Amino acid sequence: MGKTILTVDDASTMRKMVSFTLKGAGHEVLEASDGAVALQVLQSRPVDLVITDIHMPNMDGIELTRRLRASPHFGRKPILLLTTESDPARKNEGRAAGATGWIVKPFNQEQLLAIVAKVLPNS
Amino acid sequence: MLAQTEPLRAAEGNLQQASETLETHFLTITSELEGLAHSGEEFVQQVERLVGLATGSGCDASVFSNAMQLIERSTCFLARWQEQSVKMLGQLRQYNTQIEHLIGVEAALQRTMLPLKFMQTLFKAESAPLGTEVQRMFTGLTNEIESLHEQVREIFGAKFKQLEQTHATIAQVIRQLGEQARTLQEITTTRRAHIESSLAHLKKEMASNRARDARLARLSHDLAGEIGQVVLGLQFQDIVNQKVQHIAAALPVIQERCEEVRALPPGRVPAQTVCFIQQSARLETAQIAACEAELSRAETAMRESLGKALQHLTEADSECLSLEEFQLLTTSFDGMVQVLVETIEEVRALVRTTVANAARAYELLRPLGSLASDLTGIVRAVSARIHVIGLNAQVQAALAAQDPRGASLEVLSARTSEVSRETNRISAAAAGELDILAGGLAECVAAFAQLQADGLAQQQQLDQQGGTEESGLHAFRDEALKTLGAITESFDQIQTQARRAIDSLQFADFYQSVLPALRAPLTAMAESAGRWREGLSAEENADLVDGFHRNYTMASEHEIHAGVMATVCPAAEPAAPELLPALAGAEAGFGQNVELF
Numbered sequence: 001m002g003k004t005i006l007t008v009d010d011a012s013t014m015r016k017m018v019s020f021t022l023k024g025a026g027h028e029v030l031e032a033s034d035g036a037v038a039l040q041v042l043q044s045r046p047v048d049l050v051i052t053d054i055h056m057p058n059m060d061g062i063e064l065t066r067r068l069r070a071s072p073h074f075g076r077k078p079i080l081l082l083t084t085e086s087d088p089a090r091k092n093e094g095r096a097a098g099a100t101g102w103i104v105k106p107f108n109q110e111q112l113l114a115i116v117a118k119v120l121p122n123s
Numbered sequence: 124m125l126a127q128t129e130p131l132r133a134a135e136g137n138l139q140q141a142s143e144t145l146e147t148h149f150l151t152i153t154s155e156l157e158g159l160a161h162s163g164e165e166f167v168q169q170v171e172r173l174v175g176l177a178t179g180s181g182c183d184a185s186v187f188s189n190a191m192q193l194i195e196r197s198t199c200f201l202a203r204w205q206e207q208s209v210k211m212l213g214q215l216r217q218y219n220t221q222i223e224h225l226i227g228v229e230a231a232l233q234r235t236m237l238p239l240k241f242m243q244t245l246f247k248a249e250s251a252p253l254g255t256e257v258q259r260m261f262t263g264l265t266n267e268i269e270s271l272h273e274q275v276r277e278i279f280g281a282k283f284k285q286l287e288q289t290h291a292t293i294a295q296v297i298r299q300l301g302e303q304a305r306t307l308q309e310i311t312t313t314r315r316a317h318i319e320s321s322l323a324h325l326k327k328e329m330a331s332n333r334a335r336d337a338r339l340a341r342l343s344h345d346l347a348g349e350i351g352q353v354v355l356g357l358q359f360q361d362i363v364n365q366k367v368q369h370i371a372a373a374l375p376v377i378q379e380r381c382e383e384v385r386a387l388p389p390g391r392v393p394a395q396t397v398c399f400i401q402q403s404a405r406l407e408t409a410q411i412a413a414c415e416a417e418l419s420r421a422e423t424a425m426r427e428s429l430g431k432a433l434q435h436l437t438e439a440d441s442e443c444l445s446l447e448e449f450q451l452l453t454t455s456f457d458g459m460v461q462v463l464v465e466t467i468e469e470v471r472a473l474v475r476t477t478v479a480n481a482a483r484a485y486e487l488l489r490p491l492g493s494l495a496s497d498l499t500g501i502v503r504a505v506s507a508r509i510h511v512i513g514l515n516a517q518v519q520a521a522l523a524a525q526d527p528r529g530a531s532l533e534v535l536s537a538r539t540s541e542v543s544r545e546t547n548r549i550s551a552a553a554a555g556e557l558d559i560l561a562g563g564l565a566e567c568v569a570a571f572a573q574l575q576a577d578g579l580a581q582q583q584q585l586d587q588q589g590g591t592e593e594s595g596l597h598a599f600r601d602e603a604l605k606t607l608g609a610i611t612e613s614f615d616q617i618q619t620q621a622r623r624a625i626d627s628l629q630f631a632d633f634y635q636s637v638l639p640a641l642r643a644p645l646t647a648m649a650e651s652a653g654r655w656r657e658g659l660s661a662e663e664n665a666d667l668v669d670g671f672h673r674n675y676t677m678a679s680e681h682e683i684h685a686g687v688m689a690t691v692c693p694a695a696e697p698a699a700p701e702l703l704p705a706l707a708g709a710e711a712g713f714g715q716n717v718e719l720f
Contacts, residue, residue: 011361013146016153017354024160055365055676084365086678095720104678104716106358109351111714118719 002026003120004045008038008052008064009082014105018051018082021109022116035059039067042074049120054083054090062090062097069098078119082107128378128385131644134637135374141637142367148629149360152425155624156357159432160350162620166436166613167343173606190467190592193585197470198311200581204477204574205311208304211567215297218567221560222290225498228553229283232502235545236275236509242539243268246516249531253523260519261532264512271508279505282498289491296484303480310473317466346435352428353624359421362677363414369674370407370414370641377403381648401652404645406687411642413683415634422630429628433621436614464593471585478578485571488564495561499554506550513543 005027007018012033019029030045032038034056042050050068054061061081068074078100085091091102100119103112243265250261380400384392520536523529675681713719 009361011146011364013149013153013357013360016150016157017357020153020157020160021354024164084362084677086681087676090676091718099720101717101719105362106355107716108714109347109354111717115713115717115719118713 001122002028003048003116004028004030005049005051005116006030006032006038006041006045006047008032008035008050008056008061010034010053010056014053014082018112021107021112024109025113025116027116035061035064035067038064042068046073047077049078049080049116051080051082054081054085054094062093062099065094065097065099080115080119128381128644128648131374131378131641131648134641134644135371137637138367138371138641141633142364145630145633146360146364148627149357151627152353152624153357155620155627156350156353159429159617159620159624162613162617163346163350163432163436166610166617167346169606169610169613173603173610189588190596193588193592194466194470197467197474197581197585200577201307201311201470201473201477204578205304205307207570207574208300208307211570212297212300212304214563214567215293215300218560218563219290219293219297221556222286222293225553225556225560226283226286226290228549228556229279231549232275232279232505232546232553235542235549236272238538238542239268239509239512240272242516242535242542245535246532249529249535250523252528253526253532257519257523257526257529260522264515264519267508267512267515271505271512274508275505278501282494282501285494286498289494292487292491296487299480299484303477307473307477310469342435342438346432349428349432349435353425353432356421356425356428359417363418363421366410366414366417366677366680369676369680370410372674373403373407377407377645377648397652401649402687404649404652405690406684408642408645408649409683409687410680411638411645413679415638415642417679418630418634418638422628422634426625426628429621429625433618433625436617436621464596467585467589467592471582471589474578474582474585478575478582481571481575481578485568485575488568488571492561492564492568495557495564499557499561502550502554502557506547506554509543509546513540516540 002025005022007015007022007029008031009015009018010033015031015033019031022029030041030047032041035052036058038050038052039059041047050064052061052064059067061083065079065081068077068079079098080101080103081094081099082103082105083090084105086104094102101115103115246261246265246268247258250258377400380396384396384400516536516539520529520532523532675684
């Protein structure tokens with residue numbers, strides 16, 4: 001069953017690739033260009049999963065994760081960090097902020113779909 | 124003298140715009156890829172649909188089976204009709220032989236009864252001398268004989284004439300039935316053979332299409348794989364862009380240091396600054412070269428994948444699912460549908476004709492049974508009357524014989540009785556035959572009535588269902604043709620999109636011109652700084668090395684940094700960048716780049 005997924009990235013190519021991959025598997029995909037825009041989107045639409053980049057203007061992915069985990073509306077829904085970042089300290093920050101997983105770019109389609117299926121078991 | 128910073132500034136100035144242009148190219152490809160994937164998916168679905176139609180799995184099986192059942196039921200009816208026609212033909216021929224024989228009975232009866240005419244005159248002549256009373260008695264008898272003669276002549280003449288007409292009518296029915304039986308046999312045999320041949324052809328097509336279906340599944344998988352490779356390649360826009368941003372962030376620092384050096388007299392330049400310029404220029408040169416290589420590889424990989432995707436689709440056209448084959452297949456659908464539709468129409472016409480023939484035969488034969496029954500009654504009545512005449516003749520002859528002059532009347536009476544017996548014998552035989560004929564004709568009439576009723580029911584069913592089946596078959600054929608048209612259209616569209624996407628792969632300007640333009644002044648700076656620089660101690664180098672990698676976030680950037688540092692200060696132990704170990708996700712089968720917390 002298709003789920004609603006929010007992809008957050010300042011690179012439109014990345015957003016489109018994530019969206020293209022997930023839509024192909026029957027999910028509905030919303031897009032946001034940074035953490036602040038993502039919070040606005042989430043106010044109007046509930047989603048089942050957030051896939052976010054880390055390095056973004058206005059609000060980065062780790063801050064977005066912290067805000068979402070603090071929000072009673074978002075609760076324990078999964079958040080995946082999709083980043084070029086390889087610094088273990090940043091990864092630990094992501095983990096501490098409440099992220100569900102860490103994916104280093106580039107992803108391949110099958111891999112991303114497998115991860116989504118894992119974190120959204122009924123999808 | 125340290126190299127000028129102006130060329131670097133100029134190249135840096137171009138970088139922003141070039142990055143935006145590069146992003147535009149990537150977005151164009153992204154958009155083409157989305158369109159390509161969508162069209163590819165549609166194409167595969169349409170092809171699957173057509174193959175499904177061809178294998179029978181993608182269409183309602185009743186499309187053919189209902190039409191076939193309808194035809195089968197009708198042809199069974201016609202075959203039964205044909206079988207019954209042959210049987211009835213035999214019976215009718217037999218009845219006509221009987222009628223021919225019965226027509227001969229009239230002559231036999233006339234012949235047998237002919238002596239009675241002379242008896243009448245003789246009775247009158249012989250009874251004349253025996254007094255008025257006896258003469259009156261024999262006059263009555265002769266009148267009776269005359270009346271019988273008259274009746275036989277009139278009724279037999281008329282009725283046997285009708286019997287002759289009956290013979291002609293049955294002969295006509297026989298001809299009609301014979302002709303129809305032959306036509307039915309010919310048509311049902313020919314049609315059945317045609318349908319069986321078409322079905323065999325369709326089954327053969329279906330079998331070969333099942334193999335196509337398997338190849339199509341592989342093709343679909345391969346196509347998805349190539350599109351996945353393009354998706355992977357497109358992500359390098361973001362990766363390279365981030366690297367370029369990291370490089371761009373380092374450039375002002377290098378330029379600033381260069382300006383500092385250039386502002387100082389040559390003897391007062393700190394060696395550490397020169398060393399910083401040399402090492403950071405080398406480092407950024409290496410990062411730029413890595414970006415060039417990465418972008419070039421991404422372009423090549425995407426070009427190859429798009430080319431392969433196009434190739435797979437072309438294979439779909441030329442090898443496993445040739446459009447020409449589809450056209451043939453559609454022609455065979457069309458042929459099959461045409462055969463079925465024509466057959467339904469033909470069977471409908473045949474059933475109509477059969478019903479009409481049955482009705483005509485029924486109308487022709489129906490009065491024949493009553494004629495035979497009438498004739499039986501007449502023959503029996505004549506026989507009874509002649510029997511009475513014979514008895515009367517005997518009684519009266521016995522009375523007349525009391526007078527010696529009446530002895531000859533006994534001879535006449537005996538002869539009359541003899542004629543009566545013979546007439547009775549012939550009549551009884553004819554009546555028996557007529558009874559059988561009447562019974563047989565009644566059976567035939569009933570059979571034709573039944574055939575007519577069955578035929579009407581069959582005709583009604585054909586009229587009701589035939590139209591529905593024809594519509595269903597035409598709809599099926601139209602869908603196959605429509606799908607074929609859509610496939611051709613999709614394929615053209617896919618080819619155009621794939622070519623457009625390949626044409627949009629224009630990164631060469633960025634990695635062959637923009638980035639090298641940035642790299643060249645950095646290389647010059649590194650070389651000039653190298654000439655300027657005096658040697659630093661290993662400890663001093665190590666301090667510098669530690670400071671250089673803080674801008675980098677990607678593992679590949681750290682690797683390049685480590686490689687460059689190992690070259691510029693081999694004696695130093697570079698602070699090993701703390702890179703992510705193989706992520707836990709690798710164990711879960713997601714890959715080295717994934718970790719689920």
